[in-house]
Structure formats: C-alpha cells, structure tokens
Amino acid sequence: MPAVTLPAIPHYVPAPETAEELEWADLPIVDISKAATPEGRAALAPQVRDAMRTHGFFYIINHGYTQAQTDRIFDIADVPFSQVTDEEKKRFAGDIKQTGSYRGYKLRQYWHINNGVRDQLEHYNLHRSITENQEHPQALQPLLPELRAFAEHNHYDVLHPVLRLLALGLELPEDTFVNIHGFKEKGETYVRFMKYYPRTPEEETLTNKVWLKGHTDFGTITILYSQPVSALQILSPDNKWRWVRHIPNALVVNAGDGMEFLSGGFYRATIHRVVQPPADQAGHTRVGAFYFAMTDDDVKLVPLKESPVLQREGITRRFADEDAPTTEQWRKARTSAYGQSELKKKDDIVEEEVILNGVVVKHYN
Numbered sequence: 416m417p418a419v420t421l422p423a424i425p426h427y428v429p430a431p432e433t434a435e436e437l438e439w440a441d442l443p444i445v446d447i448s449k450a451a452t453p454e455g456r457a458a459l460a461p462q463v464r465d466a467m468r469t470h471g472f473f474y475i476i477n478h479g480y481t482q483a484q485t486d487r488i489f490d491i492a493d494v495p496f497s498q499v500t501d502e503e504k505k506r507f508a509g510d511i512k513q514t515g516s517y518r519g520y521k522l523r524q525y526w527h528i529n530n531g532v533r534d535q536l537e538h539y540n541l542h543r544s545i546t547e548n549q550e551h552p553q554a555l556q557p558l559l560p561e562l563r564a565f566a567e568h569n570h571y572d573v574l575h576p577v578l579r580l581l582a583l584g585l586e587l588p589e590d591t592f593v594n595i596h597g598f599k600e601k602g603e604t605y606v607r608f609m610k611y612y613p614r615t616p617e618e619e620t621l622t623n624k625v626w627l628k629g630h631t632d633f634g635t636i637t638i639l640y641s642q643p644v645s646a647l648q649i650l651s652p653d654n655k656w657r658w659v660r661h662i663p664n665a666l667v668v669n670a671g672d673g674m675e676f677l678s679g680g681f682y683r684a685t686i687h688r689v690v691q692p693p694a695d696q697a698g699h700t701r702v703g704a705f706y707f708a709m710t711d712d713d714v715k716l717v718p719l720k721e722s723p724v725l726q727r728e729g730i731t732r733r734f735a736d737e738d739a740p741t742t743e744q745w746r747k748a749r750t751s752a753y754g755q756s757e758l759k760k761k762d763d764i765v766e767e768e769v770i771l772n773g774v775v776v777k778h779y780n
C-alpha cells in the first residue's frame with residue numbers, strides 16, 4: 416500500500432538506544448527468508464533447534480517488513496493508549512479473571528508485583544481475526560484492515576515458518592505444528608500492544624526495579640518486535656539475567672509452555688522479565704508489539720512421542736499424559752491466575768503459584 420492511502424495517526428517516537436554496555440544475551444540470528452525453500456529449511460532447522468534448546472530465544476531478520484512498515488506498526492501500537500480516553504479504555508477492558516482471556520485492555524495496576532506495588536503497564540489485545548467476537552475503540556476503527564494484515568503477516572510469514580523449522584528439529588513431518596495452529600480455528604492466538612510507563616523511585620525500590628516479573632509465556636511461540644528501550648532480560652542457562660539487545664527491524668522469538676509440553680521438554684520455555692531501563696532511557700515510555708501464538712484450543716498438550724528425536728533423547732513431562740490439559744484449559748488457568756495474588760515465597764528469588772492438576776508455575780523476581 417502506498418503510504419499516502421494510510422490513515423493519518425501520530426508518530427510514536429521511542430527513546431534513543433542506550434549507550435550503556437549492558438550484559439547482553441548472545442542470541443543467534445535467523446534469516447527467515449531462507450525458509451522459503453526446502454533446502455533453506457533443512458539448513459535453518461538445526462540452528463533454530465539449538466537456539467530453542469540452549470537459550471529458548473532467537474532473533475529473526477528478513478521477515479518481509481521494511482523498516483518503514485515496522486515503524487508504522489509502532490505508531491499503530493501507541494494508538495490504543497494515546498488516542499483512547501480512560502473512560503473508553505475501561506469500557507473495553509477485558510474480564511481477564513472471569514474469561515481467562517486477555518482480549519481487550521489490561522489496565523494499569525492490575526497485577527501485583529512486590530511489597531504491595533502493582534504494575535504500571537497497559538496492554539491492548541486483539542484476537543487475530545481482529546473483527547470476530549471483538550469490538551474496538553473508535554480510534555482503532557480506521558486501522559482495522561492494517562491490523563488484520565499485521566496478524567496475517569505474523570501468522571503466515573513468521574509463525575508458520577518457525578513452526579516448520581521446529582517440527583524438522585524433532586524429525587517430524589514439517590507441518591506437524593502448522594496443522595494445529597490454524598488461523599481460522601478456535602483459539603486465542605492474538606496480537607498485543609503494550610505500553611510501560613515510568614515509575615516513581617519508591618516503586619522502583621519496593622520492587623527491586625522489576626516492571627514485569629519473571630515468567631514463561633503460556634502459549635507455544637511469542638513474536639516480539641524489537642524496540643530500542645532496553646528492559647527485557649532472559650534467565651540464561653547459568654542462572655544469570657542477561658539483557659536482550661535491540662536489533663532494528665528484527666523480531667525476538669521465544670518458546671512458551673505449550674511448545675515445551677508438546678516437545679517433551681526438548682524446546683525450552685525460557686524465563687524472562689522486564690526491568691527498569693538504563694539511566695539514559697529513564698523517563699521514557701516503552702511501547703511493544705507482539706504476536707502471542709498458541710495451538711488451537713482443543714489440542715491436548717502431550718509430548719509428540721512419535722518424534723525420533725524424543726525417542727532418542729527422552730521425554731520430560733510436567734503432567735502424566737492422562738492429566739495433561741488442552742491449550743484452552745492451560746491458557747485459562749494461567750491467564751486467570753497471573754499476578755492476582757501475593758505468591759507463596761519459596762526463597763528470595765522464586766515464588767510459586769499452583770495452577771492446574773497440582774502443577775506449580777514459578778515466578779522469578
């Protein structure tokens with residue numbers, strides 16, 4: 416689409432990149448344009464397999480959006496926060512606890528972090544169809560076609576190629592995961608925009624600078640559009656938090672619980688968190704754009720035993736197969752519970768939440 420035909424919206428200007436030398440995570444970079452051919456997929460599959468086994472995170476480049484298209488996505492991402500009144504936000508707030516779904520707004524101060532301090536971030540979540548079973552605030556109405564194109568880009572140009580590579584890494588038919596991630600099937604795979612607001616020094620102290628507690632994502636694959644404000648950290652295999660560095664126009668991809676369960680622990684749902692940005696980025700907001708993928712709702716999250724790789728390497732289970740939840744059960748249990756209670760402290764770092772069939776989910780401060 417030529418830029419002149421797009422509806423005019425304010426330009427979101429993010430903070431400049433940090434000049435600080437932080438302890439960066441050393442994540443592999445996958446050129447996803449190579450996944451267009453069978454030979455390319457065969458070459459990429461081991462790279463993605465190793466990334467998901469060691470870090471649980473990697474970057475994608477050459478996913479098909481120009482820098483200008485990505486900039487436009489961040490302008491769109493800010494609209495539900497900067498162009499919608501508080502009153503309208505309340506009207507479109509999701510009934511998260513009741514429905515176990517994030518559709519709509521998650522308003523500020525919904526989650527408990529630490530010492531009575533609650534979060535300072537808003538999300539707006541759109542079912543990937545954009546218009547089925549969901550209404551949107553006035554300011555988003557002119558943007559619905561672009562939002563639908565964004566969801567389809569994530570689903571078909573990024574998610575499906577990644578799922579093919581992950582299936583190949585398990586020596587399974589390459590459409591094994593694609594077949595259970597239908598765009599049109601019943602399920603909650605969604606687009607999320609997120610805005611973090613700067614906090615008071617007191618809030619920073621009481622939470623030890625944590626803006627979003629350490630967690631795993633509950634779906635299969637999360638796609639995050641890289642942005643300049645450094646705040647995302649991942650827990651490395653050596654148990655140290657490392658920062659995710661910004662790469663312009665790249666995507667940061669990670670596996671969640673669903674992928675860990677289906678792969679019998681072969682692919683890691685890595686713990687990550689969001690903390691106060693470095694001093695040279697203080698005082699800025701931080702806008703994020705994401706695609707949170709999970710399988711179709713009716714898929715039971717049992718290990719894919721037919722994988723020759725799992726037969727050789729062994730399977731780790733969090734549930735006995737007969738007790739394993741479907742994606743619908745797992746997402747509802749985790750969505751409803753997240754951040755709603757002062758969690759049981761196991762030690763200074765780990766807190767625990769009992770979710771479903773006795774399975775314990777850990778949160779990290």
Ligand SMILES: O=C(O)CCC(=O)C(=O)O
Nearest residue numbers: 609627632647687689703
């Ligand atoms: O804002 C970020 O960089 C990460 C957010 C996140 O981990 C989440 O929403 O699950």
Ligand SMILES: [Fe+2]
Nearest residue numbers: 630631632687
């Ligand atoms: Fe996350």
